[in-house]
Amino acid sequence: MAASFGMLDYIEGSVIAAVICLNIVIGFVQDYRAEKTMQSLHSLSAPVATVIRDGKVEKVKAELLVKGDIVKISVGDVVPADLRVLESMNLETNEALLTGESLPIAKSGYVIMKDELSPIGDRQNMVWSSSTVTKGRGTGIVVATGMQTQVGTIAELLRGKTAVQGGPLKRFLLKVQKSAKNILGLVGTPLQVKLSKFALLLFGLAILLAIIVFSSAKWKITGETLIYGICVAVAVIPESLIAVLTITMAVGTKTMAKGNVIVRKMQALEAVGGVTNICSDKTGTLTQGKMIARKAFIPGLGEIRIDGVQDPFDPTNGKVFFGDEEINSDYISRSRELALFLEGVAVCNLATVHRSDPTNLSSEKVTSQWKATGEPTEISLQVLAMRFGYGKEDLMRTGEWDLVTEHPFDSTVKKMSIVHHHRGRDTVEAFMKGAGEVVVPTLNISEARKEEIMAMIERLAGEGLRVLCVAHKHLINVDPHVRSEVENGMNFIGLVGLYDPPRVETKDAVRRCRIAGVEVHMLTGDHIRTATAIAHEVGILSPGMPSALAKTMVMTAGQFDALSDAEIDALPVLPKVIARCSPATKVRMVEALHRRKAFCVMTGDGVNDSPALKRADVGIAMGLTGSDVAKDAADLVLTDDNFASIVRAVEEGRRLFDNIQKFIMHLLISNISQVVLLLIGLAFQDKNKVSVFPLSPLEILWVNMITSSFLALGLGLEEASPDVMTRPPHDLRTGVFTWEVIIDKSLYGVTMGLLCLISFVIVIFGANDGNLGHDCNHSFNDSCEPVYRARATVFAVLSFLLLLTAWEVKHFTRSLFRLNPERHTGPLAVFHAIWYNRFLFWAVVAGFVITFPVIYIPVFNSVVFKHTGISWEWGVVIGACVAYLSVVEGWKAIKRWRRWGSAGRKVNGIAVVGDLEEGYEFIGETVERKQG
Numbered sequence: 002m003a004a005s006f007g008m009l010d011y012i013e014g015s016v017i018a019a020v021i022c023l024n025i026v027i028g029f030v031q032d033y034r035a036e037k038t039m040q041s042l043h044s045l046s047a048p049v050a051t052v053i054r055d056g057k058v059e060k061v062k063a064e065l066l067v068k069g070d071i072v073k074i075s076v077g078d079v080v081p082a083d084l085r086v087l088e089s090m091n092l093e094t095n096e097a098l099l100t101g102e103s104l105p106i107a108k109s110g111y112v113i114m115k116d117e118l119s120p121i122g123d124r125q126n127m128v129w130s131s132s133t134v135t136k137g138r139g140t141g142i143v144v145a146t147g148m149q150t151q152v153g154t155i156a157e158l159l160r161g162k163t164a165v166q167g168g169p170l171k172r173f174l175l176k177v178q179k180s181a182k183n184i185l186g187l188v189g190t191p192l193q194v195k196l197s198k199f200a201l202l203l204f205g206l207a208i209l210l211a212i213i214v215f216s217s218a219k220w221k222i223t224g225e226t227l228i229y230g231i232c233v234a235v236a237v238i239p240e241s242l243i244a245v246l247t248i249t250m251a252v253g254t255k256t257m258a259k260g261n262v263i264v265r266k267m268q269a270l271e272a273v274g275g276v277t278n279i280c281s282d283k284t285g286t287l288t289q290g291k292m293i294a295r296k297a298f299i300p301g302l303g304e305i306r307i308d309g310v311q312d313p314f315d316p317t318n319g320k321v322f323f324g325d326e327e328i329n330s331d332y333i334s335r336s337r338e339l340a341l342f343l344e345g346v347a348v349c350n351l352a353t354v355h356r357s358d359p360t361n362l363s364s365e366k367v368t369s370q371w372k373a374t375g376e377p378t379e380i381s382l383q384v385l386a387m388r389f390g391y392g393k394e395d396l397m398r399t400g401e402w403d404l405v406t407e408h409p410f411d412s413t414v415k416k417m418s419i420v421h422h423h424r425g426r427d428t429v430e431a432f433m434k435g436a437g438e439v440v441v442p443t444l445n446i447s448e449a450r451k452e453e454i455m456a457m458i459e460r461l462a463g464e465g466l467r468v469l470c471v472a473h474k475h476l477i478n479v480d481p482h483v484r485s486e487v488e489n490g491m492n493f494i495g496l497v498g499l500y501d502p503p504r505v506e507t508k509d510a511v512r513r514c515r516i517a518g519v520e521v522h523m524l525t526g527d528h529i530r531t532a533t534a535i536a537h538e539v540g541i542l543s544p545g546m547p548s549a550l551a552k553t554m555v556m557t558a559g560q561f562d563a564l565s566d567a568e569i570d571a572l573p574v575l576p577k578v579i580a581r582c583s584p585a586t587k588v589r590m591v592e593a594l595h596r597r598k599a600f601c602v603m604t605g606d607g608v609n610d611s612p613a614l615k616r617a618d619v620g621i622a623m624g625l626t627g628s629d630v631a632k633d634a635a636d637l638v639l640t641d642d643n644f645a646s647i648v649r650a651v652e653e654g655r656r657l658f659d660n661i662q663k664f665i666m667h668l669l670i671s672n673i674s675q676v677v678l679l680l681i682g683l684a685f686q687d688k689n690k691v692s693v694f695p696l697s698p699l700e701i702l703w704v705n706m707i708t709s710s711f712l713a714l715g716l717g718l719e720e721a722s723p724d725v726m727t728r729p730p731h732d733l734r735t736g737v738f739t740w741e742v743i744i745d746k747s748l749y750g751v752t753m754g755l756l757c758l759i760s761f762v763i764v765i766f767g768a769n770d771g772n773l774g775h776d777c778n779h780s781f782n783d784s785c786e787p788v789y790r791a792r793a794t795v796f797a798v799l800s801f802l803l804l805l806t807a808w809e810v811k812h813f814t815r816s817l818f819r820l821n822p823e824r825h826t827g828p829l830a831v832f833h834a835i836w837y838n839r840f841l842f843w844a845v846v847a848g849f850v851i852t853f854p855v856i857y858i859p860v861f862n863s864v865v866f867k868h869t870g871i872s873w874e875w876g877v878v879i880g881a882c883v884a885y886l887s888v889v890e891g892w893k894a895i896k897r898w899r900r901w902g903s904a905g906r907k908v909n910g911i912a913v914v915g916d917l918e919e920g921y922e923f924i925g926e927t928v929e930r931k932q933g
């Protein structure tokens with residue numbers, strides 16, 4: 002630029018400076034806005050705390066807690082503030098973050114510290130903010146929040162004083178390395194890093210080009226050559242690439258949040274569109290997670306049945322039948338067995354169900370007045386007991402029951418038990434409930450009886466019911482705190498079958514996955530029969546399943562875990578349903594998928610799910626029912642726990658990937674065309690053997706500014722193409738630079754560059770006998786008329802072709818004239834296609850319109866842009882546009898015809914064309930092929 006000020010007109014220098022500044026400012030503003038969006042999204046995933054305010058249980062953001070709040074914590078939670086424990090049951094927390102102690106520490110409200118200054122690690126009646134609850138549950142009162150908490154004080158101490166090991170020189174070098182990486186953009190997600198590296202490569206290329214330009218002038222560098230060299234370099238540098246990428250991702254994150262998916266790690270945003278398998282929980286994700294007790298079997302009585310339930314929380318709704326007889330609480334006096342069974346399901350239960358006060362009596366619509374907290378399984382059992390007036394609250398109100406201890410449920414043991422002292426009977430009694438296979442073998446009954454019960458369980462599970470077995474015993478000479486002793490040799494008091502209806506959206510979402518070449522697996526804690534029934538209901542299993550595969554399609558975790566890795570790899574397909582799944586099985590499943598070169602989503606909610614969530618390509622935690630620990634390990638969090646949201650995330654991920662490919666494609670076409678034009682253009686030499694530039698420096702900058710950021714941004718905002726979910730996932734190993742992108746951009750770029758050169762040649766050599774004038778790089782003289790007209794022509798051709806390209810790359814194989822035949826056909830379809838993305842439409846139109854003043858405004862055109870108004874040359878411009886469109890459309894047609902590139906993407910070696918009727922058909926086919 003110094004060169005420009007010194008040797009050329011001020012006006013040109015200042016315009017160049019202004020254009021470059023504008024570019025920088027646009028990039029900066031974009032970056033800033035993206036940063037802002039990211040921040041606001043981050044707060045969405047802030048931890049929530051369960052507090053009791055005015056006697057009501059509420060969820061609030063942890064940062065809104067105040068001193069004196071009563072907070073409930075339970076296993077998997079991150080403690081939201083420093084709490085003095087009031088009440089606890091088996092409470093243990095991990096304080097490694099605070100004290101470095103990696104073993105969990107037992108906490109209890111009854112401990113009184115004698116010494117006021119005892120170290121925080123010893124204060125067993127306190128739980129500290131940001132430690133995690135590893136076992137049990139409790140309530141506590143908030144004594145410190147935010148920076149006043151123990152962890153806050155540590156954070157304060159650490160602030161600004163991050164110690165770096167090593168001598169001063171090493172520290173200095175580390176610092177340099179870090180800031181260099183930051184400046185070069187080599188931090189961030191894999192895609193960001195990849196594109197930053199790519200940008201650096203182009204930067205290197207830019208320098209090379211500048212050198213070529215200078216060499217062609219034999220290093221006799223005049224002001225014009227210098228500026229031309231710089232501008233050629235600028236043309237190749239992708240100024241807006243990283244900013245556009247960030248914005249595109251920020252917008253994607255926002256869209257995901259609207260679709261109930263919160264992005265915790267940006268990598269996931271890139272990966273989720275390319276997953277080939279989704280491993281999902283059942284309860285609450287594929288199903289509604291609102292269980293209803295449908296059937297119960299009570300020994301000595303028989304089977305009872307509950308019908309006509311509308312509201313799963315309302316114990317007054319629906320009827321209970323014993324045979325054909327409707328029964329109610331009066332029946333209890335007639336059956337001691339029923340009473341004991343109900344005591345069991347009510348007492349061995351942590352859920353609460355209550356009627357909320359009907360506040361708005363005026364409102365017409367009947368709102369559900371029943372509220373429940375706790376696990377769906379337990380809620381349904383509580384509701385069942387309440388139908389007979391035997392709810393936990395009713396029982397506790399008698400004052401007869403004193404809690405002794407509780408052995409908690411977790412998905413590895415699949416059972417729980419609770420020990421009470423009953424005052425009236427003066428007995429210590431234990432109740433246990435849990436999965437049939439776990440509980441039945443430990444019961445105090447004959448083998449034959451056990452088999453009978455197991456058969457009954459199978460039958461109920463086959464109806465899609467979750468079956469729990471309930472047991473009871475009096476503890477005599479047994480230590481209630483030794484779990485194995487309590488839970489052994491108990492008496493059978495009943496079975497209960499719970500139904501959890503699938504979510505309405507699930508079936509369609511599963512179908513969409515199939516069409517999109519994504520396989521869905523159900524990994525559930527439930528019984529194999531229950532799981533199979535539900536899998537059929539939602540379409541994960543279909544009746545048309547090849548019989549050869551039936552055995553491997555459904556497995557229990559026991560069967561799956563018994564296989565060695567080699568045996569798993571030898572299975573024709575991985576199981577679609579794994580029942581009785583434990584967290585460790587999930588990890589094995591992820592590893593098995595990875596060995597098959599698959600990319601997978603894994604969902605989880607429990608504390609133990611973290612390893613599987615971390616290992617999966619995209620770990621998804623449940624926002625409503627998930628533990629904080631799981632959320633922390635996850636890449637994405639579903640705020641509605643809904644399977645359909647996962648599928649929407651996949652769709653959004655694919656859209657994002659497509660769009661990134663689109664703007665990269667556009668950018669590369671623009672670069673290649675300019676390299677071809679500007680370098681070959683050096684061959685046009687006038688009488689003095691000086692290269693006559695086919696585009697002036699300012700024209701180059703202008704084309705770049707108009708076409709780079711706004712068009713790229715517009716492409717980043719493209720809606721999903723209509724076939725986004727009817728084609729198989731892209732290969733995450735290849736990433737954005739597929740062969741298709743590379744070949745297409747080379748073809749289109751070279752075509753564009755050549756068309757520009759041809760236009761120049763037509764104007765100079767066709768119409769003006771090859772008259773290149775003299776000294777036409779510097780300023781206008783009469784001999785320059787042909788060159789100035791030719792430049793205006795080339796400028797218009799290049800601008801228009803780049804603008805058209807923005808529309809053409811909307812789809813890599815479909816014609817722009819038949820972009821979305823599902824929505825529009827006929828000759829006007831093209832207008833719908835380009836109108837759909839308003840931002841891009843106006844960016845292109847603006848780019849088109851602004852070309853005219855640039856060419857025609859007198860003085861401005863000749864002094865600044867070094868070109869002049871044209872007339873018949875517009876015919877050349879139109880011809881070039883037509884020729885370009887023909888090449889692009891022709892090539893797309895060839896790709897469609899030959900099924901090249903994305904026109905022929907394949908799942909399991911079989912091309913997927915349009916809508917797949919049934920997924921099994923092609924999976925089955927593949928397997929047969931592999932075997933045959």
Ligand SMILES: Nc1ncnc2c1ncn2[C@@H]1O[C@H](COP(=O)(O)OP(=O)(O)OP(=O)(O)O)[C@@H](O)[C@H]1O
Pocket residue numbers: 282283284285376378379410411412413415416417434435436437467468469524525526527528
């Ligand atoms: N509160 C409970 N008390 C006793 N047993 C339970 C309880 N909840 C579930 N079970 C038993 O443990 C099994 C596994 O439950 P788990 O919670 O691991 O599955 P889930 O997470 O509810 O289901 P999914 O894995 O499909 O989401 C259930 O099928 C049931 O038999």
Ligand code: NA
Pocket residue numbers: 235236237238239240705709
């Ligand atoms: Na550029």
